Amino acid sequence: xxxxxxxxxxxxxxxxxxxxxxxxxxxxxxxxxxxxxxxxxxxxxxxxxxxxxxxxxxxxxxxxxxxxxxxxxxxxxxxxxxxxxxxxxxxxxxxxxxxxxxxxxxxxxxxxxxxxxxxxxxxxxxxxxxxxxxxxxxxxxxxxxxxxxxxxxxxxxxxxxxxxxxxxxxxxxxxxxxxxxxxxxxxxxxxxxxxxxxxxxxxxxxxxxxxxxxxxxxxxxxxxxxxxxxxxxxxxxxxxxxxxxxxxxxxxxxxxxxxxxxxxxxxxxxxxxxxxxxxxxxxxxxxxxxxxxxxxxxxxxxxxxxxxxxxxxxxxxxxxxxxxxxxxxxxxxxxxxxxxxxxxxxxxxxxxxxxxxxxxxxxxxxxxxxxxxxxxxxxxxxxxxxxxxxxxxxxxxxxxxxxxxxxxxxxxxxxxxx
Amino acid sequence: xxxxxxxxxxxxxxxxxxxxxxxxxxxxxxxxxxxxxxxxxxxxxxxxxxxxxxxxxxxxxxxxxxxxxxxxxxxxxxxxxxxxxxxxxxxxxxxxxxxxxxxxxxxxxxxxxxxxxxxxxxxxxxxxxxxxxxxxxxxxxxxxxxxxxxxxxxxxxxxxxxxxxxxxxxxxxxxxxxxxxxxxxxxxxxxxxxxxxxxxxxxxxxxxxxxxxxxxxxxxxxxxxxxxxxxxxxxxxxxxxxxxxxxxxxxxxxxxxxxxxxxxxxxxxxxxxxxxxxxxxxxxxxxxxxxxxxxxxxxxxxxxxxxxxxxxxxxxxxxxxxxxxxxxxxxxxxxxxxxxxxxxxxxxxxxxxxxxxxxxxxxxxxxxxxxxxxxxxxxxxxxxxxxxxxxxxxxxxxxxxxxxxxxxxxxxxxxxxx
Numbered sequence: 001x002x003x004x005x006x007x008x009x010x011x012x013x014x015x016x017x018x019x020x021x022x023x024x025x026x027x028x029x030x031x032x033x034x035x036x037x038x039x040x041x042x043x044x045x046x047x048x049x050x051x052x053x054x055x056x057x058x059x060x061x062x063x064x065x066x067x068x069x070x071x072x073x074x075x076x077x078x079x080x081x082x083x084x085x086x087x088x089x090x091x092x093x094x095x096x097x098x099x100x101x102x103x104x105x106x107x108x109x110x111x112x113x114x115x116x117x118x119x120x121x122x123x124x125x126x127x128x129x130x131x132x133x134x135x136x137x138x139x140x141x142x143x144x145x146x147x148x149x150x151x152x153x154x155x156x157x158x159x160x161x162x163x164x165x166x167x168x169x170x171x172x173x174x175x176x177x178x179x180x181x182x183x184x185x186x187x188x189x190x191x192x193x194x195x196x197x198x199x200x201x202x203x204x205x206x207x208x209x210x211x212x213x214x215x216x217x218x219x220x221x222x223x224x225x226x227x228x229x230x231x232x233x234x235x236x237x238x239x240x241x242x243x244x245x246x247x248x249x250x251x252x253x254x255x256x257x258x259x260x261x262x263x264x265x266x267x268x269x270x271x272x273x274x275x276x277x278x279x280x281x282x283x284x285x286x287x288x289x290x291x292x293x294x295x296x297x298x299x300x301x302x303x304x305x306x307x308x309x310x311x312x313x314x315x316x317x318x319x320x321x322x323x324x325x326x327x328x329x330x331x332x333x334x335x336x337x338x339x340x341x342x343x344x345x346x347x348x349x350x351x352x353x354x355x356x357x358x359x360x361x362x363x364x365x366x367x368x369x370x371x372x373x374x375x376x377x378x379x380x381x382x383x384x385x386x387x388x389x390x391x392x393x394x395x396x397x398x399x400x401x402x403x404x405x406x407x408x409x410x411x412x413x414x415x416x417x418x
Numbered sequence: 419x420x421x422x423x424x425x426x427x428x429x430x431x432x433x434x435x436x437x438x439x440x441x442x443x444x445x446x447x448x449x450x451x452x453x454x455x456x457x458x459x460x461x462x463x464x465x466x467x468x469x470x471x472x473x474x475x476x477x478x479x480x481x482x483x484x485x486x487x488x489x490x491x492x493x494x495x496x497x498x499x500x501x502x503x504x505x506x507x508x509x510x511x512x513x514x515x516x517x518x519x520x521x522x523x524x525x526x527x528x529x530x531x532x533x534x535x536x537x538x539x540x541x542x543x544x545x546x547x548x549x550x551x552x553x554x555x556x557x558x559x560x561x562x563x564x565x566x567x568x569x570x571x572x573x574x575x576x577x578x579x580x581x582x583x584x585x586x587x588x589x590x591x592x593x594x595x596x597x598x599x600x601x602x603x604x605x606x607x608x609x610x611x612x613x614x615x616x617x618x619x620x621x622x623x624x625x626x627x628x629x630x631x632x633x634x635x636x637x638x639x640x641x642x643x644x645x646x647x648x649x650x651x652x653x654x655x656x657x658x659x660x661x662x663x664x665x666x667x668x669x670x671x672x673x674x675x676x677x678x679x680x681x682x683x684x685x686x687x688x689x690x691x692x693x694x695x696x697x698x699x700x701x702x703x704x705x706x707x708x709x710x711x712x713x714x715x716x717x718x719x720x721x722x723x724x725x726x727x728x729x730x731x732x733x734x735x736x737x738x739x740x741x742x743x744x745x746x747x748x749x750x751x752x753x754x755x756x757x758x759x760x761x762x763x764x765x766x767x768x769x770x771x772x773x774x775x776x777x778x779x780x781x782x783x784x785x786x787x788x789x790x791x792x793x794x795x796x797x798x799x800x801x802x803x804x805x806x807x808x809x810x811x812x813x814x815x816x817x818x819x820x821x822x823x824x825x826x827x828x829x830x831x832x833x834x835x836x
Contacts, residue, residue: 026477035481042477047469050708054468058655059444059460063453063787071655098703100677101519108564130689135678135703138691142676146526146565155689230704237476237489237707258560259518260553269792271548271573273556285516285553286648288709289655290468369481374687 003327004320004393012320012389018313021385024301025234032391032398034370037180037208037348037381040234045297053293074292075240075261075283081299082233082242085307086206086225087216093244094279095295096261096287099207099228102243103139105255105282106224107174109245110201111143111151113252114171120199123171127162127200130155133180136205140174159184163194170200177215178208178346181373183338185209185346189220196221207231210242211298212347212383213314214307217244224249232347232383233302235295243282250278259284301385313384314347317392321349321380324396332403337377347383352376358411362402368395421745422738422811430738430807436731439803442719443652450809450816452788455598455626455766455799458652463715471711492710493658493679493701499717500651500660503725504624504643505634511662512697513713514679514705517625517646520661521557523673523700524642525592527663528619529561529569531670532589538617541589545580545618548573551598554623558592577602581612588618595633596626596764599791601756603627603764607638614639625649628660629716630765630801631732632725635662642667650765650801651720653713661700668696677702719803731802732765735810739767739798742814750821755795765801770794776829780820786813 013019026042027033033041057065066072079093086093096102107126114120126140137153144151156165166173173195178185188204195202203224209215211232217225225244229235245253254275260266261283264274275281302310318338325334337350353359356376363370363378370380380395402408431437444460445451451459475483484490497511504511514520525544532538544558555571562569574583584591591613596603606622613620621642627633629650635643643662647653663671672693678684679701682692693699720728736756743752755768771777774794781788781796788798798813820826 026473028478028480031480033480039476039481039484041480042472047472047477050468050472051465054460054465054654054712055444058457059465060446062446062449062451062459063457063789065655066457097519098515098677098705100703101515101675104675112564132689134681134687134689137689138676138678138681141691142674146674228704236472237483238704238710240706241703256560256564257519257522258556259516260556263552263556269552271550271552271555273559285518285659286646286656287516288658288706290712291706291709292656294472294708371481 004324006390006393009320009389009393012316016313016389018305018309018384019388021301021305022388025386027386031367031369032395034368034380034382034387034395036383037231037379038371039237040231040298040383041386042236043234043297043301045300046236046294049297050290050294053290071289074289075287076280078292078296078299079242079279081296081303082210085215085302086210086244087214087218088244089218091278092247093242094282095229095240095242095292096283097240099205099226099241100135100139101257102226102241102282103136103203103205104143105257106203106226106243106245107140107143107172108255109253110172110203110224112254113249114201116252120171123169124150124152125169126151126153126172126174127165127170128153128155128174129159130157131179131181132176133205133207136174136176159186162191166195166198166200168198170195170198173200173202175202176205176207178212180208181350181377181379183346183348183350185213185344187343188215188222192220192222208346208348211302213311222246229295229298233295234298236291239291239295240287245279245282253281255282257284261285310384314382315342317382317384317387317389318345318347318349320389320392321382321396324392325351325399328396328400329403348379348381350377350379353378355408355412358408359402361411362408363398366398366402368398422742424808424811427738427807427811430734434731434807436723436727436802437806439719439723440806443804445804449785449787450813452786452798452800452805452813454801455649455797456789457655458649458716458801459804460654461652461715461719463718464654464712467715468708468712471708489707492707493705494698496710496714496717497660497697499714499721500628503633503720504628504662505632505636506662507636509696510665511660512700513647513658513660513710514701515658517623517644517659518553518557519675520644520659520700521554521621521623522561523675524621524644524661524663525558525561525590526673527671528590528621528642530672531667532619534670538589541587542568542570543587544569544571544590544592545583545588546571546573546592547577548575549597549599550594551623551625554592554594577604580609584613584616584618586616588613588616591618591620593620594623594625596630598626599768599795599797601764601766601768603631603762605761606633606640610638610640626764626766629720631729636664640664647713647716651713652716654709657709657713658705663697663700671699673700675702679703728802732800733760735800735802735805735807736763736765736767738807738810739800739814742810743769743817746814746818747821766797766799768795768797771796773826773830776826777820779829780826781816784816784820786816
C-alpha cells in the first residue's frame with residue numbers, strides 16, 4: 001500500500017461536498033478542533049441569534065416575546081427541526097431540560113408502562129452497560145432507589161453480553177447508542193428487536209450519535225430516546241437536551257416531573273395536573289430561552305445537508321485518521337480502542353497509550369484539541385461539518401512528532417505526581 | 419388629605435437613593451414596565467456578558483472553558499451571590515435547572531427525611547394553598563402519585579386556614595412566599611415556627627420574593643427554598659432557578675435526580691452514584707451555560723445595594739400606586755386585591771375589575787405593561803431598581819383615562835367572544 005501524503009488530504013478536501021459548511025462555523029485560528037464530540041464548535045449564526053433574543057426579544061419586547069417571539073413554542077419548533085436527523089417525525093421530539101432529566105422522565109414512564117401490563121408487571125430489571133456514560137446509570141440508580149420496589153440495574157461489561165442479559169425479567173433496556181469513551185456503535189435495529197422479542201422496552205441515549213450519523217428511531221421501532229444538542233449538534237455549551245417518545249407510547253407517557261409546561265392548558269392555572277396530549281407532556285418547567293434559542297442555529301445547518309452525506313465523510317475522516325496513525329506512528333505503542341468495522345463505529349476514534357494523558361496535554365499545547373478519558377484513552381472526535389481531511393493529516397503529524405521526540409515526558413511526570 | 423401631584427412624584431424620584439440603578443438597565447422607550455414580577459428587565463451588562471461567553475469562552479476557547487472560564491463552578495458562584503439576598507450563607511444555594519425541577523428535589527428529599535425519623539415516618543400530608551402557583555402543586559402531585567405511598571396534598575383556600583391545616587399528620591408544608599396573583603406575603607417566620615412545632619418541614623418558593631424584599635431563610639429557620647432568577651433578579655428569560663437547603667439538612671438531602679453534577683467526583687466516571695457533600699448534591703445534569711452566565715449580571719447589581727433599601731422603595735411605590743388609583747379612579751369599580759398592610763404585601767399590586775382583561779389590553783396598547791390573571795385581576799409589579807415614582811403617576815393617569823373614556827370597550831367585546 002502506498003503511503004498517503006498531505007497533498008492527498010488536500011485533494012480530498014477539494015472534492016469534499018461538505019467543505020463549504022466549515023464557513024458556517026467560527027473556529028479559532030491555529031487550532032485543529034477534534035473535540036466536537038464533547039462541545040461542538042460555534043455556528044456563526046449563534047452570535048447574531050443570541051443578540052436578537054437578548055436585545056430585541058428580551059430587552060425591547062420583554063414579556064410580549066413569550067407569544068410574539070414564540071418562546072413558549074421553542075421546545076417543539078426545535079424538536080421538529082431535530083426529528084429528521086434521528087429518524088423521527090413531527091411532534092415526536094421536544095428540546096428541553098438536560099439529558100439526565102429527560103432520561104429520568106423516559107425511565108420513569110417506561111417502567112410505569114411495563115408495570116401497567118399484566119405480562120410485564122413483575123419485571124424488575126433495567127439492563128445497561130457498566131461503560132455507559134455514568135450519569136445515565138446514576139439517574140437509573142436515583143429512580144430505582146427512590147421507587148423502592150425491588151428494581152435492580154444489571155450492568156454488562158461488553159456489548160457482546162447484552163443480548164443474553166436482556167431476558168424475561170427485563171423491564172427496560174437503557175443504552176447509549178455510541179459509547180462516549182470507545183466510540184463503539186450499537187446495532188440499534190437488532191438490539192431493539194431483541195429487547196422487544198423479550199418483552200422489554202428500550203431507551204436510547206443519542207448523545208454521541210445525534211448529528212454524528214444517521215439514526216432511525218422509527219424504523220428501528222425504538223421506544224424512547226434522549227440526547228444532547230451541544231455535541232455534534234453544535235447548540236452551545238450546555239444547550240438543552242431532547243427527548244423522543246414513540247407515537248405509540250405517547251398517550252401512556254406519564255412521568256413524575258409534571259410541571260406546568262406539560263399541562264393540557266398551561267395558562268388556565270388550574271390546581272390539578274392534566275397532561276397535554278402528545279410529546280409536549282415531556283416538558284416540565286420554564287426553559288432557559290437564550291440557550292434554547294441558540295440551539296436552533298446548530299440545527300438549521302443540518303437542514304441544508306443529509307445525515308447520509310455526513311456519515312460518508314465521518315467514516316472517511318475516521319478511516320483516514322486510523323490509517324495515518326497506524327502508518328506514521330507505527331513504532332509507538334498506540335492501541336486502537338474504537339472498532340475498525342464501520343457498522344460499529346461512531347464519529348470518534350480513541351487510541352490508548354500508557355502516557356495517554358500526557359500525550360493529550362502535549363497535543364492540546366500544540367493546538368490539536370482532543371480529550372482524555374481514563375484509562376489511558378485519547379479521544380479524537382471528527383465533526384464532518386467543520387473538520388477537514390488536511391486537519392487529520394496535521395493532527396497525526398503533530399501526534400507523531402510528540403511521540404518521536406517524547407515531548408510529552410514532562411507532562412507525564414506532572415500527571416504521575418497528581 | 420391633599421391630592422398628590424405629578425410634581426410630588428418627580429420630587430420623590432429626585433430624592434430616591436436607588437434612582438441611579440435605572441441606568442444599569444436597558445428599558446424600551448415609551449414604556450412603563452410594571453411586569454418585572456413576570457420577566458425582569460435587561461441589565462445592560464447582560465449583553466456584553468453573553469457576547470463574552472459566546473464569542474470568547476465558547477467560540478474561541480471551546481472545551482477549555484469548562485475549567486478556564488469556570489463554567490462548571492457557575493451554579494455555586496451564582497448561588498453565593500444570591501445567598502445574601504435571601505438570608506442564606508455561602509455554600510447553601512446553587513443556581514440550576516428550573517424552579518419546578520428544584521421543587522421536586524426538595525419535596526422528594528424532605529419527604530424522605532421525614533420518613534426516616536420514627537416520630538414522623540407515618541405522616542402522609544403535604545399542606546399547600548389552592549392558590550399556589552399551579553406548577554408547584556403539579557410537581558407535588560407528580561411526586562406523590564408516583565411514590566404511591568398514600569401521600570395526599572391538602573390545599574387550603576385562604577392563608578388564615580393554614581395554621582389549622584398544618585398539624586400532627588403533616589409531613590411537609592409547601593408555600594409560595596408571595597402569592598403570584600394577589601401579592602399576599604406570608605409570615606415566613608411564624609409559619610415556619612408553627613410547622614416545626616407541629617413536626618413538619620417547610621419548603622418556601624421564593625419566585626416572587628427573591629430580589630423583591632428581604633428574605634431571611636436562616637433567621638426564620640426554614641428547611642428548604644427554591645425560586646426563580648428571571649423575575650425580580652433580572653436574569654433573563656427562563657434563566658436557571660435556585661435551590662437552598664438548610665445546612666442542618668444537607669447531609670441527609672437525597673433526591674432521585676442524582677445526575678453527574680451532584681456526584682462526589684463527577685469526572686472519575688464511576689458507575690455508582692455517590693452524592694457530593696454540601697449543596698452541590700442538588701445539581702443534576704449539564705447546565706445551559708449562556709443563560710446561566712447571564713444571570714450573574716442581574717445578581718451583581720444587587721451587590722451594590724441592600725434588600726432593606728429595595729424594600730423601602732418597593733413599599734413606597736406600591737403605597738403610592740394604591741393611593742393614586744383610589745384617588746384618581748375613585749368613581750370606577752376597581753377592587754384592591756393586594757393587602758394594604760405592609761407586612762402582608764410583596765412588590766406587586768393587583769386590582770380586579772369586571773373588564774380587567776380588556777382594561778389591561780388597553781394599558782399595554784398605551785405602553786403601560788402589566789399583566790392579567792383570571793378572574794378579572796390586573797397585576798402591576800414594581801421593581802425598585804428601575805421603576806420611578808413618576809412612572810407610577812403616569813401609569814395611573816393612563817389607567818384613569820382608559821376607564822374615564824371606556825377606551826377598553828372594544829377589547830372587552832373581543833374578550834367576550836373568545
